[in-house]
Amino acid sequence: MLRDSQNRALSSRRTFLVAGGASTVACADRRPRLNVFNWSAYIDPAMIERFETERGVRIRYGTYESNEEMLARVMSGNSGWDVVFPTHSRLGPMATHGLLARLDHGRLPGLAGLDSRFQQPVWDSELHWAVPYMWNGTGVAYNSKLVAGVEAWSALWRDDLRGRMTMLDDPEDVLGVCLLKLGMPFSSVDERQLQAAKAEAIRQKQYLRAYLNADVRDQLVSGDVLAAELWSTTTAQAIAGNAALRFAWPTEGFPLYCDCAAILRESTRYELAHEFLEFLLQPDVAAANARVAVTATANRAGQSADPVLYPPGEVYARGFWPPALPPAAQRYRDRLWTEIKSA
Amino acid sequence: MRTRGLASWTVLVLFFLYAPLAVLVAFSFNTSRFTVWEGFSFAWYRAALSDPALAEGLWNSLIIALAASAIATIIGTLAAYGIWRRPAPWLAGTIYLSLLTPEIVTGVSLLALFQWSFRFLHLHLGLFTVVAAHVAFSIAYVMIVVSARLREYDRSQEEAAMDLGATEWSAFRRVTLPYLAPAIGAAALLALVVSFDDYVITSLVAGVDSETLPMVVYAMARRGVSPVLNAVSAFIVVVFGALIVVSQRLQER
Amino acid sequence: MKLRFWSLLPARLTGALLLGIPLAVIIAYSLLTRGDYGGVEQPWTLDNWARLADPLYLAIVWRSVWIAGVATLLCAAAGFPVALFIVRSGRWRNVWLQLVLLPFWTSFLIRTYAWIFILRDTGLVNTALTSLGLIHKPLPLLYNDGAVLAGLVYNYLPFFVLPLYATLEKLDTALPEAAADLGATPWRTLRRVTIPLSLPGIIAGSVLVFVPCLGAYLTPDLLGGGKTVMIGNLVQNQFTSARDWPFGSAVSMAVLMLSALSLAAFLRHRTARELL
Numbered sequence: 001m002l003r004d005s006q007n008r009a010l011s012s013r014r015t016f017l018v019a020g021g022a023s024t025v026a027c028a029d030r031r032p033r034l035n036v037f038n039w040s041a042y043i044d045p046a047m048i049e050r051f052e053t054e055r056g057v058r059i060r061y062g063t064y065e066s067n068e069e070m071l072a073r074v075m076s077g078n079s080g081w082d083v084v085f086p087t088h089s090r091l092g093p094m095a096t097h098g099l100l101a102r103l104d105h106g107r108l109p110g111l112a113g114l115d116s117r118f119q120q121p122v123w124d125s126e127l128h129w130a131v132p133y134m135w136n137g138t139g140v141a142y143n144s145k146l147v148a149g150v151e152a153w154s155a156l157w158r159d160d161l162r163g164r165m166t167m168l169d170d171p172e173d174v175l176g177v178c179l180l181k182l183g184m185p186f187s188s189v190d191e192r193q194l195q196a197a198k199a200e201a202i203r204q205k206q207y208l209r210a211y212l213n214a215d216v217r218d219q220l221v222s223g224d225v226l227a228a229e230l231w232s233t234t235t236a237q238a239i240a241g242n243a244a245l246r247f248a249w250p251t252e253g254f255p256l257y258c259d260c261a262a263i264l265r266e267s268t269r270y271e272l273a274h275e276f277l278e279f280l281l282q283p284d285v286a287a288a289n290a291r292v293a294v295t296a297t298a299n300r301a302g303q304s305a306d307p308v309l310y311p312p313g314e315v316y317a318r319g320f321w322p323p324a325l326p327p328a329a330q331r332y333r334d335r336l337w338t339e340i341k342s343a
Numbered sequence: 344m345r346t347r348g349l350a351s352w353t354v355l356v357l358f359f360l361y362a363p364l365a366v367l368v369a370f371s372f373n374t375s376r377f378t379v380w381e382g383f384s385f386a387w388y389r390a391a392l393s394d395p396a397l398a399e400g401l402w403n404s405l406i407i408a409l410a411a412s413a414i415a416t417i418i419g420t421l422a423a424y425g426i427w428r429r430p431a432p433w434l435a436g437t438i439y440l441s442l443l444t445p446e447i448v449t450g451v452s453l454l455a456l457f458q459w460s461f462r463f464l465h466l467h468l469g470l471f472t473v474v475a476a477h478v479a480f481s482i483a484y485v486m487i488v489v490s491a492r493l494r495e496y497d498r499s500q501e502e503a504a505m506d507l508g509a510t511e512w513s514a515f516r517r518v519t520l521p522y523l524a525p526a527i528g529a530a531a532l533l534a535l536v537v538s539f540d541d542y543v544i545t546s547l548v549a550g551v552d553s554e555t556l557p558m559v560v561y562a563m564a565r566r567g568v569s570p571v572l573n574a575v576s577a578f579i580v581v582v583f584g585a586l587i588v589v590s591q592r593l594q595e596r
Numbered sequence: 597m598k599l600r601f602w603s604l605l606p607a608r609l610t611g612a613l614l615l616g617i618p619l620a621v622i623i624a625y626s627l628l629t630r631g632d633y634g635g636v637e638q639p640w641t642l643d644n645w646a647r648l649a650d651p652l653y654l655a656i657v658w659r660s661v662w663i664a665g666v667a668t669l670l671c672a673a674a675g676f677p678v679a680l681f682i683v684r685s686g687r688w689r690n691v692w693l694q695l696v697l698l699p700f701w702t703s704f705l706i707r708t709y710a711w712i713f714i715l716r717d718t719g720l721v722n723t724a725l726t727s728l729g730l731i732h733k734p735l736p737l738l739y740n741d742g743a744v745l746a747g748l749v750y751n752y753l754p755f756f757v758l759p760l761y762a763t764l765e766k767l768d769t770a771l772p773e774a775a776a777d778l779g780a781t782p783w784r785t786l787r788r789v790t791i792p793l794s795l796p797g798i799i800a801g802s803v804l805v806f807v808p809c810l811g812a813y814l815t816p817d818l819l820g821g822g823k824t825v826m827i828g829n830l831v832q833n834q835f836t837s838a839r840d841w842p843f844g845s846a847v848s849m850a851v852l853m854l855s856a857l858s859l860a861a862f863l864r865h866r867t868a869r870e871l872l
Contacts, residue, residue: 035551040562045395060551063396065565068836073468073550075634076458080467080551093633163736169822171837210739210821214566224717224734327632334838335652341825342656349681353692356678360699360753363710366720370713422607428600437611443803443855445811447831448848452618455841459621479614482607511599540703543814557705564709564818573713576706583701587694 031058034272037070037081038063039259042134044292051279057272065214074099074264082267083276088123088258089324091130100129101263107274110281118298121258122321130260131277132298134233134290137249137256137311137319138173141220141235142227145244153181153250156229162207164226166219169211171337173255174201176322177229180252187322189329198336202343211341220245231257233295236308240294247308249315256319258298364580371573387574397575400559404539407470407555411477412534418478419485419534420527424519426486427493435486442483449480450547457548468550476548477541481534488533492526536583619852626845634839644846653830657850660827663741663816664809667748668756671805672798674749675756679797680790682757683764693761700754708818711747712738715819739821747815752808756801763797764790803862807855827851 031052040063048059062081064070067090073079077099086094094100105111111119111127118132142150147161156165156177167174176186178197188194209225217234219225221241230238235247261280263273279285287302296309303310311319325333371388375381391397426435441449453476457468496519504514520527542557549558556575563572626644628636647653682692699707714720717734725731737743771793775785791798813828820826825833827847834844 037551040566062551062554063562065562066836068839069546071634071839072454072547072836076462078458078461078465078467080469097633166821205823208823209736210823212821215564217566218569219716222716222718331838331840334833334840337838338656338825338830338833339652341822341829342652342659346681346684349677349684352677353681356674356753357695359674359750360696363707363714363750364699364702367706367710367713418606418610421603425600425604425607428603431604434604434608434611437615438607440852440856440859441615443807443859445808445813445828445831445848445851445855447811447813447828448622448852449618451831451835451844451848452622453614455621455625455845456614456618475614478610482610515599536701540705542705557703560703560705560709564705564712572709576703576709579706580702584698587698587701 031056032269032272033058033060034083034269034276035060035081036062036083036276037073037079038083038085040065042085042259042289042293042295044288046292047279047285047288050285051276055272055275059276074266077266079264079266081264082269082273083261083263085133085259085261086130088121088130088132088260089322091124091260091262092324094262095129099265101265101267101270101273102128103131103263103277104270104274107271108278108281110278113281113283113286113299113301115298115300115303118258123258123323124260130262131281132258133261133280134293134295135256135258135298136231136233136296136309137254138168138177138229138231139235139250139254140227140248141230141238142246142248143220143223143242143244144246146223147226150227150246150248151251152248153177153229153252155227155248157181157204157207158227159207161227163209164224165208166210166212166216166225166228167204167208168229168231169213171333172322172325173229174211174340175333175336176255178204180250180254183252186253186255186320187325189326189332191332194329194332194336198340201340205340205343217241232308232311233293236306237294239308249311249318251318253318253320255322258321364576367573368577368580371570371577373570373573375570387570388578390571391574391578394571396554396559397556400554400556403470403553404556407473407477407545407553408535408539411474411481411538412531414474415478415481415534415538416485416527416531419482419530420489420523422482423486423489423493424515424523427490427496438483438486441480442487446480446541446543450476450544453479453544454547468548468553470550470553472548472550473545473553473555476544477538480541480544481538484533484537485530488530489523489526492523496522532586622845622848625842626849628842630840630842634841636841644842647843648846648850653847656825656830657827657854659824660810661854663744663748663826664806664812667745667752667809668802668806670745670749671753671756672802675753675760675801676798679757679760679764682761683767693757696757697754704751705814707751708747708815711743711750711819715743715746738819739823741820741824743819744816744824747819748809748812751815752805755804755808759800759804760794760797763794763800767793799862803858807858810854810858811851 034057036059038061048061051057052059067087070084070086071090074081074084091100105127108131111131114132120126121132124130140150140153140155142155149155156167167177175194175197178200179188179193180186182196182200184193184197188197212228214234216225216228216230217238220228220238232247235245239245239247261277263270263277267273280289281299283299283301286297286299290297290302297303372383372385373380374384374386422434422438425431457472461467500518500522501514504518505511509517540557542561545555546558546561549555560572560575563569625636627640627642629639629641631637678696682689682696685692715737716722719738721737722731722734726734767790772785772789775789776782780788811828812826813832816824816826816829828851831844831847831851834840834847
């Protein structure tokens with residue numbers, strides 16, 4: 001059926017094959033390797049090279065865009081990855097599921113360099129499972145030239161911004177924000193509260209342009225979008241492109257997320273993986289990574305004075321670290337999310 | 344008069360098909376990050392060339408596409424031939440069904456198979472799982488193209504060769520295969536392109552060492568509009584366009 | 597006949613291993629219970645299939661069928677005159693055909709991405725209209741059903757033109773000419789002669805467009821801005837954020853059955869069967 005149209009490049013195909021075969025051989029590499037799976041744009045590439053030259057090893061570095069994407073791969077326990085960077089609330093379930101290796105603190109003296117807030121975090125008080133790496137919060141990013149008076153989540157229901165606002169494409173965050181706006185807890189498992197939040201989300205949908213994650217950054221910079229529920233990190237990156245952008249840490253409270261470096265139990269490179277984690281804890285490495293990724297480091301070293309990345313004490317106090325949702329609540333929320341999306 | 348109407352409509356449709364790509368390519372030469380024309384520059388091409396993730400993605404994509412299209416072309420051609428000799432409804436049904444299976448379903452089912460079986464086999468997802476998945480969905484394309492050519496093939500040609508003493512196999516190799524060569528080339532190219540282009544299935548079955556160019560492109564697109572992406576797109580559009588045009592020329596000669 | 601056996605063997609093996617067994621695994625998954633953090637667990641159950649009858653999911657299925665149907669109609673409306681023109685364009689046939697097919701050879705992702713670039717507020721269309729003074733504030737072109745349809749038609753139009761062209765090419769040109777000689781208007785000739793005779797091509801093209809549109813997930817995701825759920829998005833969501841593999845498997849099987857039904861309807865036409 002497609003015959004008339006498709007054509008042949010047999011000779012060039014053969015050339016390709018020969019060239020391909022030759023360079024595959026050239027690529028063979030005897031150095032020990034470590035497979036690292038991290039969020040995209042979340043490290044200074046120069047630091048990977050430095051680790052490789054200093055230790056004489058090779059890092060295979062892969063990236064993902066969401067926890068779910070990472071989890072889908074590592075869930076089977078034979079993904080081939082050694083080090084992954086789950087968000088704090090995923091650590092508990094992953095550990096319960098037997099996916100994570102216990103950390104050996106003897107190999108991680110750099111832990112002492114962590115910011116005091118991350119020495120004994122609520123999600124992993126003895127740092128059994130993961131080393132806090134970078135953190136950020138969800139708030140409202142807005143264009144201060146065209147929008148004023150954004151302090152609370154309720155700004156994302158404003159009629160005058162109709163069609164110029166976005167929410168994150170994430171069920172936990174959207175339902176959580178609706179709950180906060182209604183004065184209820186972000187991680188509520190109460191079905192009546194969740195139903196109210198769903199109604200609020202459906203009401204909000206008519207004002208929204210779209211549900212977007214990191215893609216919204218450029219639309220904020222260019223002025224397509226005037227206000228967005230967004231992560232502080234992404235907002236800080238957008239501000240670098242458009243100085244009129246601001247970030248509000250909402251008055252109703254806001255979730256904070258910490259992405260942590262963890263070693264998978266399936267890993268056969270337990271020692272090298274620890275070396276890599278210890279390397280990430282070095283003050284200069286942590287500073288370089290935070291600077292290049294434009295995000296907040298969990299280390300004492302390398303913190304900047306940017307209030308978008310590091311909210312001052314009284315603002316920080318309004319934040320909270322959402323815990324993992326119990327499976328039943330998760331299931332209930334998934335259904336509500338489908339209802340919101342297809343409303 | 345009516346032909347002129349049809350012609351203008353066709354030109355309009357062609358505009359619809361090409362304008363988006365043309366715009367994408369044009370803005371890959373823009374100095375600015377944004378959709379405002381500020382000046383001509385190669386900066387984004389330099390940025391794309393110096394991005395190691397892109398280079399690795401391109402390399403992986405090439406290896407995968409070449410391996411998968413070679414395997415799929417062999418299997419698909421043989422299958423098309425066998426079916427032409429005598430129909431095999433179950434096989435044809437299964438393979439054509441794969442053409443109609445939504446990509447997400449194909450990807451998910453292969454992932455389920457790999458994860459389930461690798462628990463016993465102690466294997467990891469990787470380059471070879473991607474190649475296997477691509478072979479699975481490319482065979483149907485190869486079969487369609489080769490079958491189309493076989494439909495116009497006269498059975499008596501093979502029979503004549505065998506009457507003259509050729510074995511079944513040498514009749515196939517000496518008579519049928521040369522006749523099919525252009526179709527096999529076309530099929531291989533089609534398989535190469537669909538394999539090189541695939542994102543949905545690849546992203547599900549990829550493991551360590553198998554990040555492909557479309558996966559890198561998708562990650563970039565998700566992080567927002569970037570002129571580097573335009574540069575990569577322009578590169579793909581031009582390279583593939585040229586490949587197709589050249590192969591067309593070769594065939595016409 | 598021995599050669600036939602050996603030539604079919606590799607396809608039989610790959611077909612069983614990479615198409616048959618995965619399908620069996622998906623069917624098995626759809627009959628199991630979800631694990632709390634993904635994966636599947638005992639016991640066996642029919643619940644996942646029962647959930648498909650939930651009006652919420654039926655609405656999503658209906659919506660997908662509707663969008664895929666509209667996309668198919670648009671492809672037919674845009675593609676039929678093009679195929680007709682190409683067939684009539686004499687020795688330029690191949691050039692025109694290649695021109696229509698060439699964009700199909702470039703990356704699917706990039707073609708979709710190009711539409712974001714064009715439709716957004718500060719994209720090409722809005723910038724052009726604003727600078728011409730036709731509009732004062734940008735039109736909301738991106739992130740709606742219109743954008744999704746544009747993306748689907750854009751991506752699958754060649755799938756419609758190609759089989760239609762193949763049919764029209766084989767069509768006996770004497771028939772439309774005879775109709776014209778007998779005094780039929782061009783429109784009447786088209787309606788009464790050309791379209792009925794090219795029906796197999798139209799059907800083949802429709803199936804080739806309808807089925808991938810039905811299961812599309814990237815186009816609605818990227819161009820619909822996550823505000824619409826098509827059945828492909830539902831499947832994707834079940835396997836990722838909802839971590840409900842059994843239900844995701846049941847939905848997958850439902851999509852597959854819908855696709856197979858379209859294929860079966862298509863294969864009932866003998867002339868259409870010959871095209872494949």
